[in-house]
Amino acid sequence: MNLIDCYVTKILGEPYRMFGHWWVDVEYSSRGSVTTTRLMFRTEEAARAAKIGHHFLA
DSSP, X not given: OOOOEEEEXXXXXXXXXXXXXXXXXXXXXXXXXXXXXXXXXXXXXXXHHOOTTOEEEO
16 A cells, blocks of 8 residues: 655644544645545644644555
8 A cells, every 4th residue: 555645734623532542633735635634643742733734644
């Protein structure tokens, strides 16, 4: 499976805790298209550190 570079373009809400992890709803850009997803983090500090331009693989 190949992974694609994704970059956060907008934070859609505050971090929240669910299933023992911290989540942030974001809008992201990848290969010229924009869509939304939830990013999962282990700590609240890591979730709050997600900013516009944050890079992740999908």
